Amino acid sequence: MPEHALEVEQLVKIYKKRSEAPVRAIDGMNFTVPRGIIFGLLGPNGAGKSTLLRVLTTLTRPTEGTARILGCDVVKKSVEVRKRISSVIQETAAELFLSVKDNLLTYARFQGLDKSAATARAKRLIDEFQLTAETDRKVQDLSGGFRRRVQVAKVFMVETPILFLDEFSTGMDPILKRQVMSLLRAEVEKGRTIILTTQILSEVEELCDDILIINKGKQIARGDLNALKMLSHSVYEITMAFDRLPESIEAELAALNPIRTTIEANTIDVTLKTEEGRVMEIVTGLSRNRRVLRVEVRGASLEDIFVKLTSPHAKTPEKATA
Amino acid sequence: MSSLSAVVYREAKIRATNFTFIFWDLFFPLLYMLVFGVGINSALGAPAGLNGVNYNAFFLAGVLAMASFAIASNTSWSFFMDRDNGIFYEMLTYPMSRSEYLLGKVIFNVFIATVQAALTLVVGRFLLGIHVMWEKLPLLLLGMAVGTAGWFFFYAIFALRIKQNDVFNSVTSIFYFVFMFASSMFYPLDHLPAWFRIAALANPITWQIDFLRYTSIGVGNLPTLLLESAAFIIFALLSFAYAVHCLQRQE
Numbered sequence: 001m002p003e004h005a006l007e008v009e010q011l012v013k014i015y016k017k018r019s020e021a022p023v024r025a026i027d028g029m030n031f032t033v034p035r036g037i038i039f040g041l042l043g044p045n046g047a048g049k050s051t052l053l054r055v056l057t058t059l060t061r062p063t064e065g066t067a068r069i070l071g072c073d074v075v076k077k078s079v080e081v082r083k084r085i086s087s088v089i090q091e092t093a094a095e096l097f098l099s100v101k102d103n104l105l106t107y108a109r110f111q112g113l114d115k116s117a118a119t120a121r122a123k124r125l126i127d128e129f130q131l132t133a134e135t136d137r138k139v140q141d142l143s144g145g146f147r148r149r150v151q152v153a154k155v156f157m158v159e160t161p162i163l164f165l166d167e168f169s170t171g172m173d174p175i176l177k178r179q180v181m182s183l184l185r186a187e188v189e190k191g192r193t194i195i196l197t198t199q200i201l202s203e204v205e206e207l208c209d210d211i212l213i214i215n216k217g218k219q220i221a222r223g224d225l226n227a228l229k230m231l232s233h234s235v236y237e238i239t240m241a242f243d244r245l246p247e248s249i250e251a252e253l254a255a256l257n258p259i260r261t262t263i264e265a266n267t268i269d270v271t272l273k274t275e276e277g278r279v280m281e282i283v284t285g286l287s288r289n290r291r292v293l294r295v296e297v298r299g300a301s302l303e304d305i306f307v308k309l310t311s312p313h314a315k316t317p318e319k320a321t322a
Numbered sequence: 323m324s325s326l327s328a329v330v331y332r333e334a335k336i337r338a339t340n341f342t343f344i345f346w347d348l349f350f351p352l353l354y355m356l357v358f359g360v361g362i363n364s365a366l367g368a369p370a371g372l373n374g375v376n377y378n379a380f381f382l383a384g385v386l387a388m389a390s391f392a393i394a395s396n397t398s399w400s401f402f403m404d405r406d407n408g409i410f411y412e413m414l415t416y417p418m419s420r421s422e423y424l425l426g427k428v429i430f431n432v433f434i435a436t437v438q439a440a441l442t443l444v445v446g447r448f449l450l451g452i453h454v455m456w457e458k459l460p461l462l463l464l465g466m467a468v469g470t471a472g473w474f475f476f477y478a479i480f481a482l483r484i485k486q487n488d489v490f491n492s493v494t495s496i497f498y499f500v501f502m503f504a505s506s507m508f509y510p511l512d513h514l515p516a517w518f519r520i521a522a523l524a525n526p527i528t529w530q531i532d533f534l535r536y537t538s539i540g541v542g543n544l545p546t547l548l549l550e551s552a553a554f555i556i557f558a559l560l561s562f563a564y565a566v567h568c569l570q571r572q573e
Binding site: 057058059061078079082083085086087088089091092093094095096097098102106109110111112138151164 | 324325327328331332335336339340403407408409411412413414415416417418419570572
């Protein structure tokens with residue numbers, strides 16, 4: 001068994017359209033992912049996450065470079081790659097004319113699962129995904145959220161070593177999402193490798209063992225949550241609630257050169273890079289001659305790191321890599 | 323093999339859920355035979371150029387080819403449905419090659435075409451009294467199979483290259499008109515204007531109809547049929563190769 005679940009070398013994907021400038025959706029990526037972890041691909045819209053997943057799942061051919069899944073090249077051995085993966089693509093994809101049960105059984109058939117095992121697993125997953133009442137209903141008659149459940153449930157029908165999830169939680173309620181996250185964690189404990197893309201940072205914080213932040217087709221930062229937080233060493237998030245919002249507060253916050261500022265009702269939320277000793281000075285300055293109801297100071301969250309690294313004024317990728 | 327059977331299983335499950343699919347595949351061409359064919363037969367009987375058979379017998383091969391053509395068109399349209407709901411792209415990540423995916427769809431099409439041909443022959447023989455040459459039945463079914471596959475690959479090229487459903491529908495409507503009317507489906511070619519006759523002779527559906535006419539009622543010229551059959555097989559193989567190419571380029 002190869003050491004790495006995923007190996008990406010000098011990967012480039014350029015989309016060319018007539019009368020439009022070529023777009024480098026993936027621009028020279030290099031990374032490997034060990035087996036048996038949850039690997040998060042994080043980036044803003046248009047960062048190249050879905051394109052990368054499309055290359056890795058053999059949907060799209062790279063323009064240059066190579067990508068291997070468990071040692072199999074995604075172009076030269078695409079069928080071998082497909083035997084080793086299951087994927088949930090970004091769009092809600094389900095067999096609309098088939099019932100919930102038939103969706104699962106048809107998927108199992110494509111994956112070569114025998115009928116009795118498929119039937120037993122389908123029954124268990126229908127329960128786990130709270131689809132019991134919809135078992136025999138055609139998917140075209142279900143809401144978007146239920147369709148998504150069917151789509152995600154399918155990948156638990158089989159035990160392919162690699163699982164790709166593109167924005168898997170779209171349309172799921174928080175309770176089901178939490179349940180699916182536990183299922184994902186259990187799958188990893190069984191030895192599967194999960195590659196997921198998301199824009200929901202709390203999912204990444206909670207699930208991922210290793211994170212790659214990408215932007216404009218390039219790698220921006222890589223590491224586990226702690227390593228990434230180190231990239232934002234000296235970044236603090238200050239929340240202050242006033243009895244009423246001071247008139248000059250916007251100008252005062254702007255003068256601090258913050259990474260991010262949110263003002264809502266009587267509360268400000270500011271993320272800035274500064275020395276530890278200056279944090280209390282700033283809080284004191286903002287509180288002067290004002291009635292402060294609440295003050296919170298926190299270290300950087302993944303969201304702060306993400307905003308900092310993917311903002312237009314972010315540092316170069318080389319400097320930001322963990 | 324298991325991926326081919328999975329594609330066939332999926333197609334069969336989907337078709338079985340909706341009566342309109344079955345109607346268009348199996349019964350619509352039969353209605354052509356029973357309404358249009360019987361109408362023309364009553365009006366014209368056995369005019370010159372039909373090689374001594376009545377219109378019902380002449381039109382039998384046309385109905386079979388029409389079914390083959392329509393089944394292929396209906397299945398290729400399913401690429402749009404699948405693309406609209408995303409399952410098309412997800413299926414491309416399933417453990418099978420692009421050619422297995424297309425071949426699986428074709429196997430199902432051929433099965434439907436065989437059932438349709440059996441229905442048409444039974445109705446033609448027992449309802450319309452057409453003298454069917456049962457001894458040539460295996461050859462006729464081969465003609466249906468190769469014909470349906472060829473048309474499916476041909477349509478698949480357009481279904482995969484065209485991204486808008488309305489554009490595809492316009493293209494298929496034009497194809498229906500051009501391919502079916504500029505052929506030997508509805509009338510013999512001998513008395514047509516030269517340009518029309520040349521166009522019809524160059525039309526692959528004429529090649530399929532001539533083969534089906536020979537194998538169903540024994541009318542046709544063997545050397546011409548051999549040439550037309552070879553041409554159709556080349557047409558089907560080229561369409562298959564290009565359809566696989568188009569499928570590999572889906573992004």
